[in-house]
Amino acid sequence: MDAVIKKIMPASSYMDRPVTDRPSQQEVEAAVRTLLRWTGDNPEREGLVNTPKRVAKAFREMFDGYDKCPADELGRTFEEVAGYDDLVVVKDIEFHSHCEHHMVPIIGKAHVGYLPDGKVVGLSKIMRVVDIFAHRLQTQEAMTAQIAGVIQDVLTPRGVAVMIEAEHMCVAMRGIRKQGSTTLTSTFTGVFKDNPEEQVRFAMMVRGSRY
Structure with a gap:
């Protein structure tokens, strides 16, 4: 394999699993609620109350x-x-x-x-x-x-x-x-x-x- 590819991606990364311990479901949902507040919206309103759980599930699928x-x-x-x-x-x-x-x-x-x-x-x-x-x-x-x-x-x-x-x-x-x-x-x-x-x-x- 050429040197350019080796520089971009070490061979060990083929086998890599998550590099950090994943946070708990509760921590993830709390982080999403913080981001919702950062946008200026209210995470407690009806349309957003279940969004943190949905985002956590979506992230597990997308990543x-x-x-x-x-x-x-x-x-x-x-x-x-x-x-x-x-x-x-x-x-x-x-x-x-x-x-x-x-x-x-x-x-x-x-x-x-x-x-x-x-x-x-x-x-x-x-x-x-x-x-x-x-x-x-x-x-x-x-x-x-x-x-x-x-x-x-x-x-x-x-x-x-x-x-x-x-x-x-x-x-x-x-x-x-x-x-x-x-x-x-x-x-x-x-x-x-x-x-x-x-x-x-x-x-x-x-x-x-x-x-």
Whole structure:
């Protein structure tokens, strides 16, 4: 795996579980009530009285990636592929994540390709890896590298290509407030990193062009 990915994400993070002891349900609900007061609203009014409990439940769902190991999802592979050794691309994997700077949504699509080296993995496993990393506080750059890194480390293919395109609500809802703009990131390992023609082929397959 290339040095850039190693700097962004140490290999140990593939196995990471929550890094701190989680607070109690009561502590979480109290924190949400404080935030409701901070907005200027009354947490005791009818419409908000059950909001702290709902927010706690929603957070457990949206951030369940901290309780899952992406490397585990890639553990089962298949070698009966009739000699297939060309590019495998899973594109348009829709995901939602949250910006680690403002904790507002990132909504987008991931495109993942790899060149097998004697074994392939179930397509749904690639999608689950995307979701696990997405369901953590993220930056798009780090998430792109994390997906490529774990696939390269666990499957050891000849190369991995990852492209993510997403809209960031921290740009659309606050600050500059520009709706509709998207951010595109990509990273390559192995053959893709060494051969720009393979990068182009991956991009063309993602875009649906003939080559």
